[in-house]
Amino acid sequence: MRVLALCAALAGTAHADDETPPPRPIHGSAGAGGGFLLTGANGGNRGRLDAEIDVSPGGAFGRFGGSLAWRAVDRDHAGLACVGVVYEAAAARPRLVLDLHADLGADVDVKAPLVGGGIRSTLTIIGPLGVALDTGAYLVIDGIADTRLAIESNAMLVARW
Numbered sequence: 001m002r003v004l005a006l007c008a009a010l011a012g013t014a015h016a017d018d019e020t021p022p023p024r025p026i027h028g029s030a031g032a033g034g035g036f037l038l039t040g041a042n043g044g045n046r047g048r049l050d051a052e053i054d055v056s057p058g059g060a061f062g063r064f065g066g067s068l069a070w071r072a073v074d075r076d077h078a079g080l081a082c083v084g085v086v087y088e089a090a091a092a093r094p095r096l097v098l099d100l101h102a103d104l105g106a107d108v109d110v111k112a113p114l115v116g117g118g119i120r121s122t123l124t125i126i127g128p129l130g131v132a133l134d135t136g137a138y139l140v141i142d143g144i145a146d147t148r149l150a151i152e153s154n155a156m157l158v159a160r161w
Contacts, residue, residue, distance in 0.1 A: 028055035028065065029122060031132055031158030037072055038151040048072040048079070050134070050154045054086045054099070063088035067101055071138070072152055078108035080138060080150070084117070094160070097122045103138065112142035116150075124160055132156045 032051040050072065056065030065086040073079035082105035090098040102117040118136025125131065135153040142148070 023060070024056075024058035024062070026055065026058050027161060028053065029130075029132070029158045029160040030054075031156035033132075033154055033156030035072060035152050035154030038153060039149055045074060045076065048074050048077070048152070048154075050152075050156060052132075052134075052156065054101075056086065056088065067103070069103065069105075071136075071154075072150065080114060080140070081105045081108055082114070082116075082138075089119075095124050097160075101136070103136070105138075107140045107142065110140075110142050110146070112140050112146075114138045114140045114150075122158060122160065128159045128161055130158050130160055132158045 030053040032049070035048040035050045037046045037048055048071070050069070052067060052069040054065055054067035056063070065088075067082075067084045067086050069082040069084065071080040071082060082103040084101045084103035087100045088097060089100050099120045099122070100117070101120065103115070105114050106112060107114055116136055116138030118134055120132055120134035122132040123130050133153070133155055136151070138150045138152070140148050140150060
């Protein structure tokens, strides 16, 4: 008991640094890889390709940024073209980043609008190279009978800066 009392008396208090951290510079990532369409596949074809780039200006915008993506592409389907907002929800920089994204766009084949979003985790492995795992849901609004929900998960090779 005396040892615990002595340890408690000698322990210092923890406090945050008084200095404000410097603003983050511009940062982002670009990548491409394979995806698996969980719903919304035509004719049972579920393997697709994805490409995405996101940029966060840093500074006053902090964790927010923008993205451009071309999702669910294969030889029979021109894919989903998306533009979106990215929010860095959590990070253990520079190795691990967890982003939330909200997207607007269109299904290129049927020229139908879409709205959706998802979550992406990026793990940097060597230098700027890493792996991103992204899962998203996209509602393609194509009339009454053809409106569908496309849920996709993918793995991409990315470069972060």
